[in-house]
Amino acid sequence: MKKLLLLLAIAAFCMPTWSADTKNLKYVDGTTLTIINKPQHDGNRLRRINTDKYPDLTSRVRHYLNMPTGMALRFRTNSPVIRAKWTTLDTLRHTNMASISEKGLDLYIKQDGKWLWAGFGNPKFEGTKHASTMINDMDTTMKECMLYLPTFMQVNSIEIGVAPDSRIESCGDIKRAPVVAMGSSYTHGSGTSRAGMAWPAQLSRMLGVDIANYGTSGQQKMEQFFADIICDTDADMFIFDCFSNPSPKEIHERFAPFVKKIRSKHPSTPLVFLETVDREWKNFDLKKRKFENDKEQAAREEIAKVIANDPNIYFFEPGLYTGTDHETSVDGTHPGDMGYQRAAINIAEKINATPALKKIIDAAKAKDCCKSPCKCPASKK
Amino acid sequence: MKKLLLLLAIAAFCMPTWSADTKNLKYVDGTTLTIINKPQHDGNRLRRINTDKYPDLTSRVRHYLNMPTGMALRFRTNSPVIRAKWTTLDTLRHTNMASISEKGLDLYIKQDGKWLWAGFGNPKFEGTKHASTMINDMDTTMKECMLYLPTFMQVNSIEIGVAPDSRIESCGDIKRAPVVAMGSSYTHGSGTSRAGMAWPAQLSRMLGVDIANYGTSGQQKMEQFFADIICDTDADMFIFDCFSNPSPKEIHERFAPFVKKIRSKHPSTPLVFLETVDREWKNFDLKKRKFENDKEQAAREEIAKVIANDPNIYFFEPGLYTGTDHETSVDGTHPGDMGYQRAAINIAEKINATPALKKIIDAAKAKDCCKSPCKCPASKK
Numbered sequence: 001m002k003k004l005l006l007l008l009a010i011a012a013f014c015m016p017t018w019s020a021d022t023k024n025l026k027y028v029d030g031t032t033l034t035i036i037n038k039p040q041h042d043g044n045r046l047r048r049i050n051t052d053k054y055p056d057l058t059s060r061v062r063h064y065l066n067m068p069t070g071m072a073l074r075f076r077t078n079s080p081v082i083r084a085k086w087t088t089l090d091t092l093r094h095t096n097m098a099s100i101s102e103k104g105l106d107l108y109i110k111q112d113g114k115w116l117w118a119g120f121g122n123p124k125f126e127g128t129k130h131a132s133t134m135i136n137d138m139d140t141t142m143k144e145c146m147l148y149l150p151t152f153m154q155v156n157s158i159e160i161g162v163a164p165d166s167r168i169e170s171c172g173d174i175k176r177a178p179v180v181a182m183g184s185s186y187t188h189g190s191g192t193s194r195a196g197m198a199w200p201a202q203l204s205r206m207l208g209v210d211i212a213n214y215g216t217s218g219q220q221k222m223e224q225f226f227a228d229i230i231c232d233t234d235a236d237m238f239i240f241d242c243f244s245n246p247s248p249k250e251i252h253e254r255f256a257p258f259v260k261k262i263r264s265k266h267p268s269t270p271l272v273f274l275e276t277v278d279r280e281w282k283n284f285d286l287k288k289r290k291f292e293n294d295k296e297q298a299a300r301e302e303i304a305k306v307i308a309n310d311p312n313i314y315f316f317e318p319g320l321y322t323g324t325d326h327e328t329s330v331d332g333t334h335p336g337d338m339g340y341q342r343a344a345i346n347i348a349e350k351i352n353a354t355p356a357l358k359k360i361i362d363a364a365k366a367k368d369c370c371k372s373p374c375k376c377p378a379s380k381k
Numbered sequence: 382m383k384k385l386l387l388l389l390a391i392a393a394f395c396m397p398t399w400s401a402d403t404k405n406l407k408y409v410d411g412t413t414l415t416i417i418n419k420p421q422h423d424g425n426r427l428r429r430i431n432t433d434k435y436p437d438l439t440s441r442v443r444h445y446l447n448m449p450t451g452m453a454l455r456f457r458t459n460s461p462v463i464r465a466k467w468t469t470l471d472t473l474r475h476t477n478m479a480s481i482s483e484k485g486l487d488l489y490i491k492q493d494g495k496w497l498w499a500g501f502g503n504p505k506f507e508g509t510k511h512a513s514t515m516i517n518d519m520d521t522t523m524k525e526c527m528l529y530l531p532t533f534m535q536v537n538s539i540e541i542g543v544a545p546d547s548r549i550e551s552c553g554d555i556k557r558a559p560v561v562a563m564g565s566s567y568t569h570g571s572g573t574s575r576a577g578m579a580w581p582a583q584l585s586r587m588l589g590v591d592i593a594n595y596g597t598s599g600q601q602k603m604e605q606f607f608a609d610i611i612c613d614t615d616a617d618m619f620i621f622d623c624f625s626n627p628s629p630k631e632i633h634e635r636f637a638p639f640v641k642k643i644r645s646k647h648p649s650t651p652l653v654f655l656e657t658v659d660r661e662w663k664n665f666d667l668k669k670r671k672f673e674n675d676k677e678q679a680a681r682e683e684i685a686k687v688i689a690n691d692p693n694i695y696f697f698e699p700g701l702y703t704g705t706d707h708e709t710s711v712d713g714t715h716p717g718d719m720g721y722q723r724a725a726i727n728i729a730e731k732i733n734a735t736p737a738l739k740k741i742i743d744a745a746k747a748k749d750c751c752k753s754p755c756k757c758p759a760s761k762k
Contacts, residue, residue: 095485098572099475100477100712117664117707118664119713136666193478283492284500287517330481331503
């Protein structure tokens with residue numbers, strides 16, 4: 001109660017002096033703010049990696065990896081309003097997800113040490129130029145913000161608008177994510193309503209550490225170029241959703257070489273493999289049910305072989321858990337936000353129950369750069 | 382285990398003889414099948430009501446009530462494939478929901494007495510003519526099906542396609558829904574991924590009774606025409622989400638006359654009023670927070686007045702409950718499937734804890750027409 005009264009007192013003292021008028025905002029280039037969950041630091045700051053480094057990528061994988069999926073801007077501001085202008089490459093549109101996730105923005109603000117949802121950037125349905133006020137009429141205390149970039153659309157530019165008399169601060173340059181997730185559309189976030197609802201993003205908020213996202217919808221079949229990308233990526237833990245896209249035959253052929261290649265560069269970094277989601281199209285389609293069951297069996301067999309000789313390999317079974325009520329599917333293949341939350345809870349519980357993995361998370365938590373008061377390199381603005 | 386073996390044996394015996402070829406299906410007009418959750422039985426069979434009866438409706442309310450929101454086709458078939466062709470009025474598109482919910486179809490099949498998700502009708506992103514195979518490669522046992530129609534789009538025609546040598550049976554004409562829900566976009570299903578995920582549909586599956594949906598996004602401000610519509614609607618229980626759209630002033634002015642009008646026709650039918658959803662835009666927006674809090678206070682005051690003199694009026698507080706993690710919002714205003722599920726669970730628990738309401742549900746359950754084996758009027762096909 002005391003805390004509530006204190007918050008109310010602060011809020012009353014800091015009532016906004018600025019509201020609703022979006023014409024006189026000052027804008028900063030979003031790429032000058034801190035960027036989190038960018039798994040490799042070189043190349044275009046609004047893309048997950050520099051795909052030019054990997055000539056073997058298929059055009060589809062290249063297209064997806066040019067998207068900022070899972071990435072977010074981190075900044076501090078005391079502005080009562082936060083607006084954004086951004087431009088996207090308008091080629092994709094999905095019937096199974098909301099445009100807000102596909103090409104919109106998703107804003108969280110830290111409160112009492114936890115990320116609390118704050119607002120969203122509403123994209124235009126058509127076109128590539130978007131502008132949206134994400135939150136308004138806030139008190140003017142200094143706040144830590146995390147703004148997720150679109151799930152399924154390349155972003156060419158982004159500007160953040162704040163009240164003209166307010167501060168907006170970067171907390172330093174690109175931040176290394178201690179955990180990196182690689183996977184299929186289930187990792188990419190197909191079916192989500194907002195950019196912050198794919199399981200890596202939800203797990204990140206649950207654990208309190210950044211998690212980068214290498215999801216490439218439908219394309220994760222353990223090709224060697226994916227292993228190359230992991231080899232070039234620095235992290236304390238890798239999590240793989242690599243049994244969702246390949247056929248049973250591909251799982252048998254590719255899993256051991258995939259792990260071998262990764263181990264050539266990361267000999268002892270924990271590798272967590274997730275059992276694939278229990279697709280709801282199995283409920284009545286007998287052909288698809290058999291195919292899925294064969295894939296699950298192939299994964300179990302291949303995992304058993306590598307896990308026997310490597311104490312730093314883990315298999316979470318279930319991995320991408322969506323519950324037992326069969327209500328989370330949006331299209332038979334992908335869960336929506338609810339399924340992704342259940343998966344994230346399941347993974348968080350399993351990580352917390354594994355001492356070696358929990359130790360990594362605890363160590364990573366202590367390094368969070370943007371803590372308040374900010375002890376980061378001086379603001380660029 | 383015995384049950385599983387039995388199911389596997391049945392499945393093996395009934396393996397599909399037909400798969401994937403959609404050219405030679407036979408089609409039936411969907412409007413000749415049983416229609417559930419149509420709250421008034423006259424007028425166009427693919428619309429919730431005959432809006433011509435209500436000249437006072439605003440054009441927006443008329444537009445919405447011409448949509449089949451919450452309505453579903455019920456039928457029985459032994460076809461291994463179920464396909465649909467349907468036409469819609471293509472005027473709306475939302476950034477906060479999946480097109481599958483907005484203009485697609487959502488198929489459930491009964492298994493062990495419960496509805497299990499089975500497939501969906503994928504709409505075209507553009508255009509008004511849609512065709513989609515919802516499920517394939519099923520065993521050929523007779524099954525009960527429930528196919529939700531689009532959430533946010535008028536449907537002008539629908540045909541259901543099955544294998545040429547299979548049966549498809551209606552279970553009679555339009556079925557009266559024992560429970561009718563009226564409300565705002567939270568009832569209409571804004572933010573959902575599929576047509577079966579608005580809270581009335583989820584609650585219906587939880588309770589095992591049909592629930593019709595009078596949601597009209599953003600338009601439920603307790604105007605007298607809404608009370609007129611309820612007066613003309615036959616049900617055993619009405620549930621209202623009528624505190625989401627009106628201002629505090631409108632709540633004070635309109636609630637008592639709204640109830641009075643309804644009571645002139647339904648003197649003792651239980652009326653359940655739901656506290657509005659805890660909108661997540663309140664998290665940081667102080668102006669919106671105050672407005673929402675004032676609305677909640679107005680609702681509590683007005684409810685207290687009518688409830689004192691009417692033993693058949695109930696107030697569920699919280700009503701449209703979305704949990705305490707603040708993660709269910711898709712746009713600050715509407716929850717997605719996860720929030721709607723939490724709301725449905727909360728409402729189901731409160732109904733089950735209220736003997737007079739539970740009695741209504743139990744009585745309605747016993748009347749389900751489409752039970753297997755079907756004891757309904759002879760099939761029309």
